[in-house]
């Protein structure tokens with residue numbers, strides 16, 4: 001859990017924190033998300049979703065990684081699971097505009 005970055009500090013229900021969990025398979029992570037998303041724990045709602053990861057940069061140049069705790073990818077992912085950075089930026093801009101246009105309409 002990352003307690004260095006606090007979200008919604010002024011929320012009357014208390015602040016939010018984030019954590020990242022890496023599973024060994026797509027099915028494990030899917031089951032975890034299905035079971036955890038919107039789960040209530042001690043009066044707090046747990047939100048779960050898929051995240052993103054990056055390739056270990058030296059892997060792309062054919063080098064090995066010696067960090068046993070490394071969280072970056074060391075194998076080529078399925079093409080359907082890859083999202084380009086520019087596409088992510090466009091999705092974020094679209095969400096930002098959608099939220100702010102709705103705010104102006106209300």
Ligand SMILES: [Zn+2]
Pocket residue numbers: 056065066067070071072074
């Ligand atoms: Zn690595």
